[in-house]
Amino acid sequence: MNPIDDFISATLKERENNDSIRSLKPESSLIDFCSNDYLGFARSPELKAAFEKEIGKHPDYFLGSTGSRLLSGNNEFTEDLESEIAGFHNSEASLLFNSGYDANIGIFASLPQRGDTIICDQFVHASIIDGVRLSHATRYVFKHNDLNSLEEKLKLAKGRIYIAIETVYSMDGDEAPLQEICALAEQYNAAVIADEAHAIGVFGRQGRGLADQLGLNSRIFARIVTFGKALGVHGAAVIGSMQLRTYLINYARSFIYTTASPILNHLAVKVSYAFLQNRxxxxxxxxxxxxxxxxxxxxxxxxxxxxxxxxxxxxxxxxxxxxxxxxxxxxxxxxxxxxxxxxxxxxxxxxxxxxxxxxxxxxxxxxxxxxxx
Ligand SMILES: Cc1ncc(COP(=O)(O)O)c(C=O)c1O
Incomplete structure (x- = not known):
C-alpha cells in the first residue's frame, strides 16, 4: 500500500475501533423522528402543488444558473426574493448562499480581520467553526450559554469583536440567552452573529425566528437563516444591512467562487416562505x-x-x-x-x-x- 492508503486505512480503523465510523444509509420507511423537516414542508403535497404552479409562471427557466452570481448566474427573480426575505425578517437586506454551511463560511471567513476577535459558544455548528478557522482573527470559545464565561472572553478581546452563537442549538435543542448576550455585546461594543437555522419556522411571528420572538432583530448584527430545515427546501441567507450585503458580495469567497443555485431552488424558497405565512x-x-x-x-x-x-x-x-x-x-x-x-x-x-x-x-x-x- 502507498503511504496515503496506509493513512486512510489506519484512520478509518481508528473510527471503527471507537465505534464511531460513519456510513450512508438508504432512505428509511420508519416514522420520522430524525429529519429537520419540522413543519413537514419537504413532503407537503400543498407546497409541492404551489411550487409546480410557480414553475408554470416561468416556462423559460434554465435548469442550471450557468455561473456565479457575479457573472451569468444572477437574475431579477433572485434579487427580488432577497428583498422579500429581508422584509420578512425585518431587515434592510439579505444575501442568498447555496447552503447554511456556505453562508457561515462566507461571513466568518471574510468579515473578521487579523487583530479582531471572534468569541464562539462552545457548541456552535461546524460551519461556524470552519469559517472562523479560515479567518485570521483571534478565536475564543466561551462555555455553552454561560454569560460569565462570555464576559471573561469579552474582557480579553482586541480589535473589532464578534460573538458567534446559534439561537437554537442543533444538537441540544436549547436556546441561547439572547437578551443577555445582546446586552453584553452592547456593553463591550461587540457584534452578534446569530445562526437561526433551527429557530426559523419554530419561533417568532410566523416562524421568523427567536430574535424576532424576543424583539431583538435590530440588536443583532447579522442573522443566518437556512432553508433546508423547517422551510423544507434548500439554501440559506445572511440577513443584515445593505452595506453588509455589498461587503459579502465583494469578499465572501463561498458566495463569489461558486455556481449560483438554480432558479428552481429559488422558486421553491419563495413558495415555502409564502406557505410559512399562510397558516x-x-x-x-x-x-x-x-x-x-x-x-x-x-x-x-x-x-x-x-x-x-x-x-x-x-x-x-x-x-x-x-x-x-x-x-x-x-x-x-x-x-x-x-x-x-x-x-x-x-x-x-x-x-x-x-x-x-x-x-x-x-x-x-x-x-x-x-x-x-
Ligand atoms: C446551526 C446550523 N447552522 C448551519 C447549518 C448548515 O446549513 P445547511 O444544511 O443549509 O448547509 C446547520 C445544518 O446542519 C446547522 O445545524
Whole structure:
C-alpha cells in the first residue's frame, strides 16, 4: 500500500475501533423522528402543488444558473426574493448562499480581520467553526450559554469583536440567552452573529425566528437563516444591512467562487416562505412538542428544550447506538449522535418532532423511551 492508503486505512480503523465510523444509509420507511423537516414542508403535497404552479409562471427557466452570481448566474427573480426575505425578517437586506454551511463560511471567513476577535459558544455548528478557522482573527470559545464565561472572553478581546452563537442549538435543542448576550455585546461594543437555522419556522411571528420572538432583530448584527430545515427546501441567507450585503458580495469567497443555485431552488424558497405565512404551523408543532415532553418519564436525562429538537443523553457510542437500534426495531427512525460529533460522555439520542408525526406516534415513542431508558 502507498503511504496515503496506509493513512486512510489506519484512520478509518481508528473510527471503527471507537465505534464511531460513519456510513450512508438508504432512505428509511420508519416514522420520522430524525429529519429537520419540522413543519413537514419537504413532503407537503400543498407546497409541492404551489411550487409546480410557480414553475408554470416561468416556462423559460434554465435548469442550471450557468455561473456565479457575479457573472451569468444572477437574475431579477433572485434579487427580488432577497428583498422579500429581508422584509420578512425585518431587515434592510439579505444575501442568498447555496447552503447554511456556505453562508457561515462566507461571513466568518471574510468579515473578521487579523487583530479582531471572534468569541464562539462552545457548541456552535461546524460551519461556524470552519469559517472562523479560515479567518485570521483571534478565536475564543466561551462555555455553552454561560454569560460569565462570555464576559471573561469579552474582557480579553482586541480589535473589532464578534460573538458567534446559534439561537437554537442543533444538537441540544436549547436556546441561547439572547437578551443577555445582546446586552453584553452592547456593553463591550461587540457584534452578534446569530445562526437561526433551527429557530426559523419554530419561533417568532410566523416562524421568523427567536430574535424576532424576543424583539431583538435590530440588536443583532447579522442573522443566518437556512432553508433546508423547517422551510423544507434548500439554501440559506445572511440577513443584515445593505452595506453588509455589498461587503459579502465583494469578499465572501463561498458566495463569489461558486455556481449560483438554480432558479428552481429559488422558486421553491419563495413558495415555502409564502406557505410559512399562510397558516399557523407553529401551534401544531407546539402541541406535538408538549405531548412528547409530557409523555416522558421525568427521570429521563433530557436537555430542557422548547424547540423541535430533544436530546436524551445516553453516554457511550456503543450504548447510544444500541438504544437507537432498539427504537428502530420498534418502527421509530431515531438516530444516535456519537462522539466526536458531540463531546465524549454526551452521546445522545437526538429526537426531532414534526407536524407530520401524529400525537399517537409521539406518545408511543415517549412510552417506548420510558421502557428502554
Ligand atoms: C446551526 C446550523 N447552522 C448551519 C447549518 C448548515 O446549513 P445547511 O444544511 O443549509 O448547509 C446547520 C445544518 O446542519 C446547522 O445545524
Amino acid at each position: 399557523d404551523h407553529q401551534s401544531k408543532l407546539n402541541e406535538r412538542i408538549e405531548a412528547f415532553k409530557s409523555g416522558l418519564d421525568p427521570l429521563i436525562n433530557i436537555i430542557s428544550s422548547r424547540s423541535a429538537i430533544h436530546a436524551l443523553l445516553v453516554p457511550g457510542n456503543v450504548e447510544v447506538r444500541e438504544k437507537a437500534k432498539s427504537l428502530q426495531s420498534s418502527g421509530f427512525d431515531v438516530r444516535p449522535i456519537l462522539s466526536p460529533t458531540v463531546p465524549q460522555g454526551a452521546e445522545r439520542l437526538r429526537i426531532s418532532l414534526h407536524n407530520h408525526n401524529s400525537i399517537a406516534e409521539i406518545l408511543n415513542l415517549s412510552n417506548t423511551l420510558n421502557q428502554i431508558l
